Each structure stands twice: as structure tokens, then as C-alpha cells.
Amino acid sequence: MELTLLGTGTPEGLPRPGCPCAACALSVGPRSRAATAVLVDGALLLDLTPGAVLAGARAGHSLAGVRQVLLTHPHDGPPVELPPGLPAAGRVPDGRELAVISGHRVRAVPMDAPGTGYEVTGPDGGRLLYLPPGGAPAGQGSPRTGSGGGTTGQRPYDVVLADVLGRPEALARLRASGAVGPATDVIAVHLDHDTPPGRELERRCAAAGARAVADGTTVIAGEYHAVPVPPRRTLVLGGARSGKSFEAERRLEAFPGVVYAATGGTRDGDAEWAHRVGLHRERRPATWRTVETCDLVPLLAETGPPLLVDCLALWLTDAMDRAGAWDDEVWARGGHQQLHDRSAELARAVRTARRPVVLVSNEVGSGIVPATASGRRFRDELGRLNTAVAAECEHVLLVVAGQALVLKD
Numbered sequence: 001m002e003l004t005l006l007g008t009g010t011p012e013g014l015p016r017p018g019c020p021c022a023a024c025a026l027s028v029g030p031r032s033r034a035a036t037a038v039l040v041d042g043a044l045l046l047d048l049t050p051g052a053v054l055a056g057a058r059a060g061h062s063l064a065g066v067r068q069v070l071l072t073h074p075h076d077g078p079p080v081e082l083p084p085g086l087p088a089a090g091r092v093p094d095g096r097e098l099a100v101i102s103g104h105r106v107r108a109v110p111m112d113a114p115g116t117g118y119e120v121t122g123p124d125g126g127r128l129l130y131l132p133p134g135g136a137p138a139g140q141g142s143p144r145t146g147s148g149g150g151t152t153g154q155r156p157y158d159v160v161l162a163d164v165l166g167r168p169e170a171l172a173r174l175r176a177s178g179a180v181g182p183a184t185d186v187i188a189v190h191l192d193h194d195t196p197p198g199r200e201l202e203r204r205c206a207a208a209g210a211r212a213v214a215d216g217t218t219v220i221a222g223e224y225h226a227v228p229v230p231p232r233r234t235l236v237l238g239g240a241r242s243g244k245s246f247e248a249e250r251r252l253e254a255f256p257g258v259v260y261a262a263t264g265g266t267r268d269g270d271a272e273w274a275h276r277v278g279l280h281r282e283r284r285p286a287t288w289r290t291v292e293t294c295d296l297v298p299l300l301a302e303t304g305p306p307l308l309v310d311c312l313a314l315w316l317t318d319a320m321d322r323a324g325a326w327d328d329e330v331w332a333r334g335g336h337q338q339l340h341d342r343s344a345e346l347a348r349a350v351r352t353a354r355r356p357v358v359l360v361s362n363e364v365g366s367g368i369v370p371a372t373a374s375g376r377r378f379r380d381e382l383g384r385l386n387t388a389v390a391a392e393c394e395h396v397l398l399v400v401a402g403q404a405l406v407l408k409d
Contacts, residue, residue: 001126006055009033023193043102059216073115126221133190136170156181158221164188168253176256186210208254231395238399257305300349312361
């Protein structure tokens, strides 16, 4: 099954008309994107968009052989004129299946937002899942599971075209059900100006195990290609309010069953701290499981779903409390060695971790020197801990003003 992406952007296109934002200013020439539409084997057109005939011609394809045009989402812009020779655009009711004269079978997948998703099976057996912008499969199941979670026995899709950056949890659901497997080609479409084009777009897609392609790209379902594989261990560094926690959480939103290890614990009577913790919880997907602990070594030793640790600075605070490291005399008598042994144990656990791990830590030492010996001790020990953990991670990021800089890749 041959898929030609006539466009890969949102219905408004990219750049958005009249938008002065930085992402739109950069989305020119080869980085511009028309509204997402897909031509399947030259016979089936998913979404009718302005300039579809010209987009097909630029990609080396004619729309003269199109036998069916299907819509996925309400079009908020002006009506699109049907090019001469194309059949009238329609929509398959949710749950119904359509047989196209070209030999393709199309099943409508109910969404949790306005619009319709389509599962397309080609004459050669290739399987495509195409989701509308802002849409995810309705219910707890996926297009290939029932409400009870049982699979239909079908193999994973060859290609998935979805709003990966806008609805990453849709991809997490598909992975949890087995509809997306290790060899599935996940391509991000309906791309908007929320993500700058170029290397940052590629980085965010790769973190989700997906990729972005240019308008006019042709993809062969089932054809081997290098599927982006997220690194097993990632360290995300940053200062206060830099966006480091948001960046770390975003890296795992497209994966199911994430375990969130919160090292901050609870602070009785501290309303401001409770408010901070509440904001973090509201931001996380409902399917994530939260564990409030500083005992990270057993979690790192377990196999299972991805683990997010936020953060190592609070873990170090707890470790210094246990070692009595804030007191100069205790520090000199053995607290120093006790803390270093525990930090080394954590670094070893990161090295041997088999599950995907994302760790968050504060980057300190770039500002005012702490006024107390204990404050300087904490600064120094956190720097050493960050260095030790970074050495065991394949991927290290530094987040500054919400911008992620790749330090190690």
C-alpha cells in the first residue's frame, strides 16, 4: 500500500495566515505545510483540502484515479471546491465498514473528539490507521480492541498517521493495546505552530518514537525503515521554572503505564507546596501511576513500563537528611562517606536499569554562592550527583527558558 502525504499540517496550514509567531515565521519554503491529506494507492483520498490536485501533481501523482474521497473532521474554513472528476466527498459512520472498488476496505473508528478516524486495509494486506486532528480512539480500547480490552487478533498497523504532538496519549493507548508495535511507522501529521520546525520538531517526534515528513512524501506500508527508538535513560537538567519537569513529562506522554516517582513527599501545613504538587498531578495523564518515595534503587531494578523520577535534587535532600550531612561534625565523622556511597548506589542502579527511565534534576552552581557551609555542600554534592548520573545516561538535556538543549545524544 502506497501512501502519499499531500499535506501534513493543521486545517489552517502552516504558517497560519496572518500569524506573527516565531514558528510561523520559520515555516517557509520546504518547512511550510498544507492541511493534512493522504492519497492511498492513487485510489482513495483521505480529506479533501485546498490545492489537493496541485499538491498531488507536485508529488508526482494524479488524482484522476481516485474512486473515493472520505472526510475525517469538520472544516472550519471556507468550503473546499470539489475538483472536476473527483467523486463527492463523504464520511463513513462510526463503526461501519466501506468496501472501495479499488479493493481497499475502510472502517470508521469512533473518536473522543469531533471527527472520524479511518482504518484502511489495502488489497495487499497493508494496514493504515489515520486519525483526525485532536482525536484519539474513543473509550479505553483501541481500534483493534473491544471495550473489555481484548484484542481482535490482528497484527499491529504498518503505518499510523496521527496528531502525535497534540494528542500523545492517543499513541500511548495504541501502544498499550498492541495496535502500535516496534515496527509500526508512526508519522506525526496535523502539525501546528506550537512546535518550531526543523531540529526541534524532529527531536520531539523522536522522543515519542515517531517521525515527521515533508509534504509530498510517499510511504510504502510495511517497508523497512529506521523507526525512531527513544533512549533508555535520559537526564533532564534545568533551573527553577525552566520547564524541565514539563519537558521530562512530555517525553513519556506517548507511552502507556508510566510510573511517576515523586521524591518530594508531603509537607504538612505547607499550602504553597501542596499547590505545586497539585499542579504537577493535574498535568500528568490519568493513566500514570504515582509513587511518592526516595527509595529509587528498587524501582530502577524492576522491569516494566517507563519510569519518571522528579527530582534528584529532592532525593539528595533526603539522602543528606539521612546521613546527617547538614552538620559539619557529622559530615566529617562519616556523613561524607555515607552520602557518597548512597549516591554511587543510585548511579549504579541507573546504569543497570532495564526499563526506560527519565530523570529530572536541578542544575545549580551558576548563580550566587550559598552563604552557609551546608548550602555550599548541597550545591557541590548535587553537581557531583548530576555528573555521575549523566555519565550513565545515553541522552542528557539542559532546559533553559523552556528551550531544550541537547548536551548528550
